[in-house]
Amino acid sequence: MQKEKMPVTMIEVVASMARGPVFLAGELMECLITFTNPMSHLSTSASSEMLAWASAQIHCQFHASENRVALPTQGNKQDVQAESDTVLIPSRGERGQCVLDTPPKILFCDLRLDPGESKTYSYSEVVPSDGPPSFRGQAVKYVYKLTIGCQRVNSPIKLLRVPFRVLVLQGMPEPPFPQDEEVSPSNPFLEEEEASRRDARPLERAMDMLMATTSRRCPHMFNITNMRGKVAKFCIFKTVYRLGEDIIGTFNFSEGDIPCLQYSVSLQSEEEIQQQYQRRPGQTISVTGHGRHLESCLHTASSHFSLPIPLNLKVTF
Numbered sequence: 001m002q003k004e005k006m007p008v009t010m011i012e013v014v015a016s017m018a019r020g021p022v023f024l025a026g027e028l029m030e031c032l033i034t035f036t037n038p039m040s041h042l043s044t045s046a047s048s049e050m051l052a053w054a055s056a057q058i059h060c061q062f063h064a065s066e067n068r069v070a071l072p073t074q075g076n077k078q079d080v081q082a083e084s085d086t087v088l089i090p091s092r093g094e095r096g097q098c099v100l101d102t103p104p105k106i107l108f109c110d111l112r113l114d115p116g117e118s119k120t121y122s123y124s125e126v127v128p129s130d131g132p133p134s135f136r137g138q139a140v141k142y143v144y145k146l147t148i149g150c151q152r153v154n155s156p157i158k159l160l161r162v163p164f165r166v167l168v169l170q171g172m173p174e175p176p177f178p179q180d181e182e183v184s185p186s187n188p189f190l191e192e193e194e195a196s197r198r199d200a201r202p203l204e205r206a207m208d209m210l211m212a213t214t215s216r217r218c219p220h221m222f223n224i225t226n227m228r229g230k231v232a233k234f235c236i237f238k239t240v241y242r243l244g245e246d247i248i249g250t251f252n253f254s255e256g257d258i259p260c261l262q263y264s265v266s267l268q269s270e271e272e273i274q275q276q277y278q279r280r281p282g283q284t285i286s287v288t289g290h291g292r293h294l295e296s297c298l299h300t301a302s303s304h305f306s307l308p309i310p311l312n313l314k315v316t317f
Helices: 192-200 202-214
Strands: 002-008 011-017 022-024 028-036 049-064 097-101 105-113 118-126 140-152 157-167 220-226 229-236 246-252 262-271 286-296 302-308
Touching (some): 011 157, 028 105, 049 118, 105 118, 246 262, 262 302, 286 302
Parallel strands (some): 022 157
Antiparallel strands (some): 002 011, 011 028, 028 118, 220 229, 229 246, 246 302, 262 286
16 A cells, blocks of 8 residues: 655545556546544644645656656746646646646546645546556656645645656557466456456456466577577577566586686666667667576576566556
């Protein structure tokens, strides 16, 4: 469960996502937002608090490194919101550009909270399926946030931003799945109507597709050579993995002509900027390391390694 808290003068706002901060594009996000007057009714200075309105919406903020990316000029577009303005601008005060936002949803108007009283409202919205995935690279960043805005009468707008992560799965088929790609176990006690509703949910369909794609094994063999001859034969059992899975591979040195003292295996991600947006001609690709396995192998006929894929790694797109 993810919680974010914001005080609004004498009002406390808490946003809670029961499912956690990771969502699939096209999935329904649900968030409970609680407004509380924290003053005790026993306090001599306690009084009722009035909120004029509150609303919430999703937006994606894009930021590019000025040293690596040359973006087209868009003029002097200011994102300034007057304190007395009652229009919610979710990206107010943030760096970069707002590349995606959902229509704001009003949570309430004219809410009065007595000392110690709380009110909870439910916000739900489908995460846009046409947006980019969450990404924090060296050149560009795409950050998703749920922004909750509220305002007291004759007071400035206060914003609560709840960051979350969006995964985009390309090529996900529409339900129902083809019979040969259904790898999840079937439940004979599940009603047909309920089973069809399960297949219609994006998260379950995505998990089924990931299982079908990443469970297929097809060994790939590579010869490692240098100018003097063959060093070893390298084998990796598949090339598509899920986040959190282990990459397992083997080395066979028995067929090599050149002895190997030690080997190193690294997990890296590459970030490439299209040529028309590069700051300098021939700009190099940004490479980030995420793990390394180092082992001595002199007089060894064969060896293997296991390299875990971090759960917080960016997915390939």
